[in-house]
Amino acid sequence: MAGPLAGLRIADFTVHAAGPFCTHMLAQLGAEVIKVESAHRPDIFRKPHPVYGRMGAATFDQVASAKHSIRLNLKHPKGIALAKQLVAQSDVAAESFRPGVMARLGLGYEALKAVKADIVMLSVSSSGQTGPHSYFAGYAPLFGAWGGLGWLSGYEDGPPVEMRHVMDHSVGLHAAMAVMAALHRRRRTGQGCHVDVCAREVASAAAGEALLEAAAGHTPRRWGNAHPRMSPHGVYPARGDDSWLTIAVADERAWRGLLAVIGRPDLADDPRFATEAARHTARVELDAIIAGWTREQDAEDAAARLQEAGCAAHPSWATPQIAGDAHLRARGAIVDAPEPDGRIRAAVGIPVRLSATPPRGIWRGTPQLGEDEDRVFGELLGLDRAAREALEAEGAIC
Amino acid sequence: MSEVKQEVGPLAGFRVVERASGVAAAAAGRLLATMGAEVVLAEDPAGTLLRREPPLIGEGTSALFAYLAAGKRSVVVEGEEALHALLATADILIDDTPLDQRALLGLDAAVIRRRHPRLVHVSVLPFGASGPKAGWRGEEVNLIHASGEGYLLPNGLSVELFPDRPPLKIAGHFACWQAGVAAALGALSALWTGTGQFVDVSVQDAALAVGAFAIQRLGDGSVEHRTTRSFRFGGVLQCADGHVELLTLEERQWQGLVKLMGEPDWAKDSELADPVKRSSHGAAINQRIRAWAASWKVEDLVARAQELGVPMARYNTPADILAGPHEAARGIFAPIEVPGVGSLPVFTAPMRFGPDALSLAGPPPLGADQALLAQRHAEVA
Known part of the structure; x- marks a missing residue:
């Protein structure tokens, strides 16, 4: 095993997107993540998803990759007993059911603590483990709506905007960080704990300054692509169909650089644009001048020239451009991952690079359901072939 | 200090x-x-x-x-x-x-x-x-x-x-x-x-x-685009005094939504019984849902939706969050x-x-x- 978290073991009861993204991050960092499913209740990626036009199981699922897989029937008493044996051998137990479900299954924090005194239990949920709305079901667009980020996003004169999968995965990223904090405390004090990560609060965390504005009696506004200080700042049309260039002028160096690149050094002396504050006041006028230039430019070429001149710029990239990008591939932010038939596809790598203990990364694709039972039931839990067959016959492993 | x-x-x-x-x-x-x-x-x-x-x-x-x-x-x-x-x-x-x-x-x-x-x-x-x-x-x-x-x-x-x-x-x-x-x-x-x-x-x-x-979808053979990655129906709805988010991904949630809307005749159409066929009529369904939601007050609608197990959330302003009982x-x-x-x-x-x-x-x-x-x-x- 390799990676900074080599030696840590996680019993992974999470489903859907947010929870599995958390354990996927920790798996890439080297933790041994054992994903618990059953043939009766497989995770969504093993089923057709007509909304996305997928009529069978996914051959590769990002958030399930780099994990081990076992089957356990959590509706069967012996399935629950095995789950507890697994937790007893683990450092972390992660779940993302509605609050209360784990306790009803007999796998609540107290029950897990009874089999592993210093267990770090992670619960990821829509609205948290406590509070009057804790039972609310939710998906990413609802987290974004409850948490304020949805209302704050959008064109100034338009409706709020629906947050999508980035919201789920952000929840998972926060959860991975929180699990590491809890493990550090366990190492220092010997104490485990129950970590509660609340998705709607993750949406609020990314909008904390707007919440503080409101608390101070101000009314936060919807800025669209504009910025409360910078101008020019935004997403400008570039040459070609649906091609866009982002520009953000953070300081005088960037302003001078921009003017040089667009061939308008005269604007430096224009009183309408003399200071940052003046440019911000005149931003509609200024945006029209900038857009007049960007419309004739190739987005990639213009971004490179603006960067050369010290001005932040980048094309607005569609997914295929990202998957093929040399910079992202050089950094391992985009990696090649294996399909079961050996084909290679682009996947997203772990977004941290460690010099001395590099992450393990996506060392395998999506495991087959129950692929690692010899290792987990056999070696880890010490069950022999006959015992496993009996448990399968009883429906505890299925 | x-x-x-x-x-x-x-x-x-x-x-x-x-x-x-x-x-x-x-x-x-x-x-x-x-x-x-x-x-x-x-x-x-x-x-x-x-x-x-x-x-x-x-x-x-x-x-x-x-x-x-x-x-x-x-x-x-x-x-x-x-x-x-x-x-x-x-x-x-x-x-x-x-x-x-x-x-x-x-x-x-x-x-x-x-x-x-x-x-x-x-x-x-x-x-x-x-x-x-x-x-x-x-x-x-x-x-x-x-x-x-x-x-x-x-x-x-x-x-x-x-x-x-x-x-x-x-x-x-x-x-x-x-x-x-x-x-x-x-x-x-x-x-x-x-x-x-x-x-x-x-x-x-x-x-x-x-x-x-989005990279996952690319590998599955689809290039996402903002104009096409919407859910077939639901999403952002304008109410009388604000916006809500509605998302029904499971059959029982759709049934709850039909009940929430007062069991209108159009929702009983046999064409809408099957989830995949229903999705193909998403635009027409959304027209109906938007017209129906427009007269509701956000608070009343969200409370009723939660009772019926329909995933719906108010688009909270920062002030709403500061005053929220759950928060x-x-x-x-x-x-x-x-x-x-x-x-x-x-x-x-x-x-x-x-x-x-x-x-x-x-x-x-x-x-x-x-x-x-x-x-x-x-x-x-």
Whole structure:
């Protein structure tokens, strides 16, 4: 095993997107993540998803990759007993059911603590483990709506905007960080704990300054692509169909650089644009001048020239451009991952690079359901072939 | 000394030195501070740029800085040696100094490694510390569009209304915040090994990581686009006094929605009985749903939806969240002292390590903890 978290073991009861993204991050960092499913209740990626036009199981699922897989029937008493044996051998137990479900299954924090005194239990949920709305079901667009980020996003004169999968995965990223904090405390004090990560609060965390504005009696506004200080700042049309260039002028160096690149050094002396504050006041006028230039430019070429001149710029990239990008591939932010038939596809790598203990990364694709039972039931839990067959016959492993 | 509460977060005992002029590195420090680490801003005499960054909530008081610096300490560091004296007592350094300025300040990776071999040195830059774009500048708007999600926004109602407008960023600093979380995760993972090392975090990488689903879909053979990635029906609905989000992905939720709408005849059409066929009539269904929702008051509609198991949420304004009963019960806002403004409730953190919310102190005035530096000097000497 390799990676900074080599030696840590996680019993992974999470489903859907947010929870599995958390354990996927920790798996890439080297933790041994054992994903618990059953043939009766497989995770969504093993089923057709007509909304996305997928009529069978996914051959590769990002958030399930780099994990081990076992089957356990959590509706069967012996399935629950095995789950507890697994937790007893683990450092972390992660779940993302509605609050209360784990306790009803007999796998609540107290029950897990009874089999592993210093267990770090992670619960990821829509609205948290406590509070009057804790039972609310939710998906990413609802987290974004409850948490304020949805209302704050959008064109100034338009409706709020629906947050999508980035919201789920952000929840998972926060959860991975929180699990590491809890493990550090366990190492220092010997104490485990129950970590509660609340998705709607993750949406609020990314909008904390707007919440503080409101608390101070101000009314936060919807800025669209504009910025409360910078101008020019935004997403400008570039040459070609649906091609866009982002520009953000953070300081005088960037302003001078921009003017040089667009061939308008005269604007430096224009009183309408003399200071940052003046440019911000005149931003509609200024945006029209900038857009007049960007419309004739190739987005990639213009971004490179603006960067050369010290001005932040980048094309607005569609997914295929990202998957093929040399910079992202050089950094391992985009990696090649294996399909079961050996084909290679682009996947997203772990977004941290460690010099001395590099992450393990996506060392395998999506495991087959129950692929690692010899290792987990056999070696880890010490069950022999006959015992496993009996448990399968009883429906505890299925 | 600035007031720092004595509540014990899980990272109590760790020291972090933060040099941040941007949101991503400051967010990393903020998350570590809220989880109990002692986070010391090592500022230039003029103070970090974030102290002046809008939105402002008073004469020269930045809401952004107050939010991001809550719970931290501040020392003014003049000269390389003072900085290194501070670093000698730290577990983690978080730095977003542009690459070409690091050597000048004694902050390049080789120097840090030689002088502080046990330190976890976390670099947080727009495009990271290596690769062809390592020297590129990037603000939030550039980075959310360099990582994929920007091009895919807005979706649903907003793009239907404004199909010709430029794609849209998420409000605030979503991409930079993800990098903050990734940097904290990277720091804690490196610290776990006991080996001092360099941790390279890029805002573009972190925002791309949470946007992994678009890469997943690409591998499955579909290129996502903002005009086509809407759900077939539901989404953002305009009510009489605000907006709600409606999303029914499961059959029982659709049945609940039909009940919620008063079992209208059109919803009983046999064409809509099968979920896949129903999706193909999404546009027509949405017309009906939008017309029906328009006369409802948000609060009444959301309450009724929850009773019937229909996933629906109010598009909360910041003021709604501050006044929310669920938020109050969970205690997610902590009163902090914001210099020049007074006591204000600030959002603490989206994670907790037991039933109680994490606590937080206010942002430090510039150099409020200068004594810390002198003390460290003495210890080191």
